[in-house]
Amino acid sequence: MESGVLMLMALDRYVAICYSLHYSTILINPIIAKVGLATFLRAVLLIIPFIFITKRLPYYRSNAIHHTYCDHMSVAKLSCGNIKANVIYSLIAAFLIRDFDILCITISYTVILQAVISLSSADTPQKAFSTCTAYICAIVFSYSPAFFCFFFNHFGSHTVPASCHIIAANIYLLPLTMNPIVYGLKTKQI
Template sequence: MLNVYLLSAIMCGENSSSLTPGFYILNGVPGLEAAHTWIALPFCFMCIIAVLRNCGLIYLIGHEEALHRPMYYFLALLSFTDVTLCTTTVPNMLCIFWFNLKEVDFNACLAQMFFVHMLTRTESGVLMLMALDRYVAICYPLRYSTTLTNLVIAKAGLATFLRGVLLILPFTFLTKRLPYCQGNFLPHTYCDHMSVAKVSCGNFKVNAISGLMMALLIGVLDICCISVSYTMISRAVVSLSSADARHKACSTCTSHVCAIVITCVPAFFTFFAHRFGGHSIPHHIHITVANIYLLLPPTMNPIVYGVKTKQIQEGVIKFLLGDRLSLSKTNKS
């Protein structure tokens, strides 16, 4: 939650409107208040797994020289984004479920809203970069090392991060300027853009339209780039004469495809449910899926890459058994 309060401190100051609430009350999962203690258990477990595995993956990529390649640098960036996303939302969520600490400062709520949306958009951008990485590796293998240099990777990662910041920051101030006279209760476990805007008594159509346009701009752009990349990859794989070469090329993309599916399915459900679901989708289902949307990718991505990527498996084994193997070789000599 440190990043949330840092931005909160920047945004603090005298409220320009008397209709700005001092704090919000997050109600958790509406209709399931009696089960909050039990609902928190899987979320807590998923968060612990996500933090441990992603931090372990980041350390492994930095420690093992064999993993110092563009594909794994992008994977480390994805893991860092996932860890930050978990620590931005889950601690506050668990305080609501277990300790009934539902109050959150208005500026801290806006800060959390900013980080949630910025990080999810950054994650989408990283998945796009990973698709482009696979495209270059399979379609132009001889140019791979010269095209994706460390400088190019750093610039691409920084551009993806800045894209998320510059596109999401305006929504924070658009939401801050709205008058709030319909209470300060949010039927959610964290501060989401549309959840906050909908409790306003002002005209939040600008927020809704801008949010839709931004999501379509980023989402459609990233999906189009990923789709084009995999179309070109498919054509390159089909043209390979060796069955082993085709299998090897496909296996390098399996983990990434799984990560895209894990991220996009709950993301699209949450996005469309907020804007077009109305009363057709029970609110507790919408809130539960919104939480899964933030926790499932960070939990599953390191597991998927660990299971599907041989180099990571070998790196884990080498890291765990490295000292034993060195000692065994010394004793034999």
């Protein structure tokens, strides 16, 4: 869900900068509700199969996960059964969601950058870059530890100490809680 929210924020920045005069007519409440609902439903529909493919696994060993929160692969790795379906579905879901979202974010910011560079006013590009700076930082701070955690869970569980994974997972959650504060500080009205 958080990846979808970051993508929607990039599309919001795109409309705000590239179509600033039409922003209030393009992003009306029904449109915002529909894209928000679509993002929510996408997350739910891709997460529901995790419940069933994890529930089918036999669990005979320890029930303690070595993590600060309960993620799918940590629970699946507790099983003494074959977790190949869990790994494959996890990879497919991650690439469907994150790759699509990163592609939308990249396209959005490429178009924004092109539009900002072509502006003739001297202070307008600075205002546009200032608007996007907090968001770009949120993207970097959110996706970097997320990729580390994802690849650690799937490919490097024996080469990276568990403490590094736990630290990266906690850092991954931090930007999600800091986004409202960062945007609040960047907004002069607040």
